[in-house]
Amino acid sequence: QVQLQESGPGLVKPSETLSLTCAVSGYSISSDYYWGWIRQPPGKGLEWIGTIYHTGSTFYNPSLKSRVTISVDTSKNHFSLKLSSVTAADTAVYYCARETGVVYGRFADYWGQGTLVTVSS
Amino acid sequence: DIVMTQSPDSLAVSLGERATINCKSSQSVLYSSNNKNYLTWYQQKPGQPPKVLIYWASTRESGVPDRFSGSGSGTDFTLTISSLQAEDVAVYYCQQYYSTPPGYTFGQGTKLEIK
Numbered sequence: 001q002v003q004l005q006e007s008g009p010g011l012v013k014p015s016e017t018l019s020l021t022c023a024v025s026g027y028s029i030s031s032d033y034y035w036g037w038i039r040q041p042p043g044k045g046l047e048w049i050g051t052i053y054h055t056g057s058t059f060y061n062p063s064l065k066s067r068v069t070i071s072v073d074t075s076k077n078h079f080s081l082k083l084s085s086v087t088a089a090d091t092a093v094y095y096c097a098r099e100t101g102v103v104y105g106r107f108a109d110y111w112g113q114g115t116l117v118t119v120s121s
Numbered sequence: 122d123i124v125m126t127q128s129p130d131s132l133a134v135s136l137g138e139r140a141t142i143n144c145k146s147s148q149s150v151l152y153s154s155n156n157k158n159y160l161t162w163y164q165q166k167p168g169q170p171p172k173v174l175i176y177w178a179s180t181r182e183s184g185v186p187d188r189f190s191g192s193g194s195g196t197d198f199t200l201t202i203s204s205l206q207a208e209d210v211a212v213y214y215c216q217q218y219y220s221t222p223p224g225y226t227f228g229q230g231t232k233l234e235i236k
Contacts, residue, residue, distance in 0.1 A: 105159030
């Protein structure tokens with residue numbers, strides 16, 4: 001069974017960099033699939049942040065692209081998110097997810113439980 | 122940017138009755154290469170991550186009850202729950218994939234409650 005678990009600081013100061021890691025178990029990241037980050041501000045809807053393919057190719061939401069970096073560490077079977085210059089608007093539950101191939105429409109079939117990151121001084 | 126608009130924003134339906142949620146895309150999500158609509162429906166219950174219900178606009182994910190069905194093509198799509206159960210109370214999202222540049226967007230969500 002594929003499982004994903006987010007980890008990282010729950011509180012980040014404005015203007016600093018948010019860093020999260022998603023540990024994957026039950027599947028080898030280097031085998032296949034896309035691996036993505038999605039966020040959800042409290043009481044609001046879902047926003048795709050970006051995705052990394054198992055080959056290392058990355059795809060980012062144009063509205064966040066200048067601040068986002070997603071990387072993968074296949075030796076640890078995890079992938080990571082960095083979001084720079086954060087503001088209060090970046091306060092959200094951050095989810096990591098496995099995404100299907102393009103032929104299926106790149107939907108997220110496995111999700112982590114999510115981690116709340118609050119941006120505040 | 123492709124915009125996904127769901128309607129209504131919230132919906133209250135009696136137990137056992139039909140619930141219908143609509144999703145409209147600002148551009149077609151039908152890919153001529155394989156004649157598939159890259160439109161996915163998710164269900165999100167409080168405190169949980171979203172769960173896939175339907176992909177390719179009308180294909181149920183494994184394990185999803187058959188009271189859930191999806192329809193539509195191109196820019197207009199519908200999620201139907203044929204006979205509402207108490208456990209179906211949730212927020213429902215549609216999501217579309219676009220290829221240029223590669224990525225995806227979600228609708229704003231529809232909150233479904235029991236009347």
